[in-house]
Amino acid sequence: MRIRDRLPSGTLAVGGGLVVNGLAAYAFITLASRDLGPEAYTPVGLLWALSFLLGPGFFQPLEQEVARIVAARSDGRVGPVVRTAAAIGAAMVALLVVLALMLGSRIRQDLFDGHGLLVVGLLLVLVGLGIGHLVRGVLAGLGRFGGYARYFIGDGIGRLVMVLVFAATVGGVGAYGLAVGLAPFIGVVLALAGQRKLSLEGPAEPVGGLSRALGALLVASVSTALVLNVSPLAVEVLARPDQADDPGRFLNALLIARVPLFFFQAVQASLLPRLSALVGAGRFDELVHVFRRLLGLVVGIGGVAILVFAAIGTRIVEFAFGADFAVDRRDMVLLAASSAVLMVALSFAQALMACRAQGRMAAAWVLGLVAFPIVVALGDDLFLRVELGLLATVSVAALSMAALLVERLRSTTRWAVS
16 A cells, blocks of 8 residues: 555556556567567667657657646646647658658668568558657647556557458568558557547647657657667677577567666656655645655665566576577676666656656767766677666666756756746
């Protein structure tokens, strides 16, 4: 009961959806790994990584700002916010799709080993995630976490259903690419099922009213996505010809080590609206109390995860994906440690956004990313240098955001204006 009290409202509902999504995601990855083998699985894994880099990287700001503004509004009117956010989101989707089409041949050959259907999957997932993040922002802002949870259920189960459908028609790598691309659309349909009183009537809100800090949020979101996904991409780029299997091995080990981070999304979804509402009401003492309790829980979960993966992490990877994907205990400990620190950094990021310090949060993420190539340039061990680079990145970002949040809360009289 004490742990439950530390969690923002809606965390358990979203957590339930993420449990289903997580199980479905790992079933999908296991199926792809065992069906395709390490080398053929690598381009599918890269599509998976790119979907999290480009999708949430560009569309997360809209979800966060829509959730923040809707939660802080007293009139309950979501139409003006949604109409403007949809226009901005459509422009982002169009830009990314055009860019992907212009680079289509390079993407197909250099990243996807010539598989054109993986490019199609990438285009589909960009559109689907753009719509999905907007829907999730509205539902989170309104506190409708049941619908928010159903998005993750539809996304996870839909991906598995689609791969089974396409396995019988398309087959091979293409089946997995199309399944990744179509899954967000299924999530959106399930999330909106049964939703009432979501009228979009009324004039669109001015773009400046949606967020005067959208540029900073975009920088922060892309930086966050890079932090989350740069390590498997770095392994792909740095691997020698005789290390062709290593990107797939590293990606699967990282996915296992990030199981706690995956479920931390449930806290993220409900934390920002909760903190934003407290800031809007000027209840800063309560905000500090809520955040400290949550941060203590996050640190405890991260510490336990490190111990668990140190003990049995390598066996979990081999059991899930097979002996061909085995990694060392050191790799699992370092990856688990980076995931634990990343959860802390993400907690501080939510608090900074709620305190309208998006620019400072973006600067902290960028500062963290600067550390990655510096550390990776040291040493020759492929996995070790990337793992240490990732740990340095999240540590610098977390420490920077902690200092910025303390300073922000000390100066509430200068910026906390209704």
